[in-house]
Amino acid sequence: MKKLLHIVRTIQKLPHAEIKIDTQAEEGKRMFSYYTKRHSRFFIIRNKTIGVVLLPLLSFDSFENYLSSVSGKNSAAYYARKAEKMAMRSKNRP
Numbered sequence: 730m731k732k733l734l735h736i737v738r739t740i741q742k743l744p745h746a747e748i749k750i751d752t753q754a755e756e757g758k759r760m761f762s763y764y765t766k767r768h769s770r771f772f773i774i775r776n777k778t779i780g781v782v783l784l785p786l787l788s789f790d791s792f793e794n795y796l797s798s799v800s801g802k803n804s805a806a807y808y809a810r811k812a813e814k815m816a817m818r819s820k821n822r823p
Contacts, residue, residue: 746783
């Protein structure tokens with residue numbers, strides 16, 4: 730019980746960020762739905778509310794510079810390619 734209380738207090742002290750999403754646009758609706766659904770493992774918290782990293786993108790000179798700054802399986806390049814493939818598939822749908 731002591732460990733759980735410590736975890737809760739630590740979570741309460743984490744920094745907060747407010748993100749505004751245009752829910753009038755279809756992409757905004759999709760993003761809002763994704764970020765406000767329940768977490769898949771921890772049902773009492775919402776998805777992407779704890780442990781999210783926000784990067785100051787203006788600190789990078791170019792998109793390529795940003796991509797080269799991260800690596801590994803969870804790299805930005807991997808997700809950028811994945812997003813491009815998804816966009817191409819959705820364009821080719823009737």
